[in-house]
Amino acid sequence: MRFLSIILISLGLATAVPAAETGPTITVTGRGEVAAAPDMATITLGVTSQARTAGVAMDEASVATAAILKTLEGAGIAPRDMQTSELSLDPVWSNRGATNGEAPRIEGFVARNTLRVRVRELDRLGTVLDDVLEVGANTFRGLSFGLQQPEPLTDQARTAAVADAQRKAALIAGAAGVTLGPVLSISESGGVSPQPVMMEAARAAVPVAAGEVSLSATVTMVFALGE
Numbered sequence: 001m002r003f004l005s006i007i008l009i010s011l012g013l014a015t016a017v018p019a020a021e022t023g024p025t026i027t028v029t030g031r032g033e034v035a036a037a038p039d040m041a042t043i044t045l046g047v048t049s050q051a052r053t054a055g056v057a058m059d060e061a062s063v064a065t066a067a068i069l070k071t072l073e074g075a076g077i078a079p080r081d082m083q084t085s086e087l088s089l090d091p092v093w094s095n096r097g098a099t100n101g102e103a104p105r106i107e108g109f110v111a112r113n114t115l116r117v118r119v120r121e122l123d124r125l126g127t128v129l130d131d132v133l134e135v136g137a138n139t140f141r142g143l144s145f146g147l148q149q150p151e152p153l154t155d156q157a158r159t160a161a162v163a164d165a166q167r168k169a170a171l172i173a174g175a176a177g178v179t180l181g182p183v184l185s186i187s188e189s190g191g192v193s194p195q196p197v198m199m200e201a202a203r204a205a206v207p208v209a210a211g212e213v214s215l216s217a218t219v220t221m222v223f224a225l226g227e
Contacts, residue, residue, distance in 0.1 A: 024225040032160025035214040038145035046114035054109040061111040064136030086114035157217040165221040181224030189218040
């Protein structure tokens with residue numbers, strides 16, 4: 001037992017040595033953000049149809065959705081930029097809150113078909129929205145702007161995040177009266193986060209304002225400290 005205790009104590013000393021050799025450190029988090037004009041929009045829209053029977057409700061929604069897809073194709077939207085995001089069929093109940101003991105009953109059905117569409121030519125966005133409304137789209141879930149090639153701005157955001165972390169580390173070290181040593185580790189926290197502008201659109205040739213989109217990055221850096 002004594003021999004085992006000596007081994008454990010020795011192991012504890014061995015693991016403590018590197019921490020002592022490392023010396024004092026400082027850990028800081030830096031954030032960088034870069035903004036630019038968007039060159040792409042993503043719209044979510046679709047069709048909601050209600051009828052007495054499930055088949056009729058779904059058929060009506062399907063016909064309108066087919067017209068929307070054809071209109072989008074005619075507007076130059078590629079198949080890869082159109083995707084069904086929701087397809088549902090739900091009963092419409094009556095007497096669900098009745099207190100007279102009468103059982104609830106189904107009086108109809110609601111069918112929904114929702115599409116997510118990318119528009120890569122922003123100057124045609126208003127016209128595209130107007131066209132799909134004309135052929136039967138009656139559900140609009142919003143609009144977001146983005147970038148088709150975000151990588152260059154992403155790298156700029158990362159560079160700015162590193163510079164921000166270095167600035168903070170130098171400021172804190174200077175205030176503490178110690179010198180800032182080399183970087184011991186650096187990691188990206190949560191990756192790069194795009195911040196798209198979200199907005200709603202209105203009828204009548206649908207005027208929209210693209211504004212800007214921003215990309216942000218966060219890094220965590222550990223620096224050695226001198227005396």
